Amino acid sequence: MGVLIIAVNLFFEVLIYLILGRAILSWFVRNPYDMLGKLYSLAIQITEPIISPCRHILARFGMTGTIDFSPILALIGLSILRRIIIYILMTLSF
Numbered sequence: 001m002g003v004l005i006i007a008v009n010l011f012f013e014v015l016i017y018l019i020l021g022r023a024i025l026s027w028f029v030r031n032p033y034d035m036l037g038k039l040y041s042l043a044i045q046i047t048e049p050i051i052s053p054c055r056h057i058l059a060r061f062g063m064t065g066t067i068d069f070s071p072i073l074a075l076i077g078l079s080i081l082r083r084i085i086i087y088i089l090m091t092l093s094f
Contacts, residue, residue: 001093005086012082016075019047023071050074 022043029040054070054077063069 001089005089005093008085008089009082012078015047015050015078018043019050019071019074019078022047022051047074050078 022040025036025040025043029037031037032041051070051074054073055068058064058070058073
């Protein structure tokens with residue numbers, strides 16, 4: 001069960017780093033065809049299923065504008081979900 005907890009933790013860490021990378025790269029990518037643009041496109045493809053629902057939730061509350069807060073909401077949601085899943089796995093292992 002310990003290996004499963006480590007795998008779940010690693011999965012969530014990778015997602016968190018991809019969301020952070022996506023947010024940072026969005027400031028610097030100008031050409032989608034160079035190496036940085038391809039990395040940014042890959043990060044978008046992987047993280048969009050997580051970011052898009054967060055963007056819709058924020059739009060319901062009227063929090064749309066120049067700054068996109070959906071990555072922050074996604075990071076908070078992923079952190080909470082990771083803690084819940086690891087807690088459940090830890091209680092099942094004992």
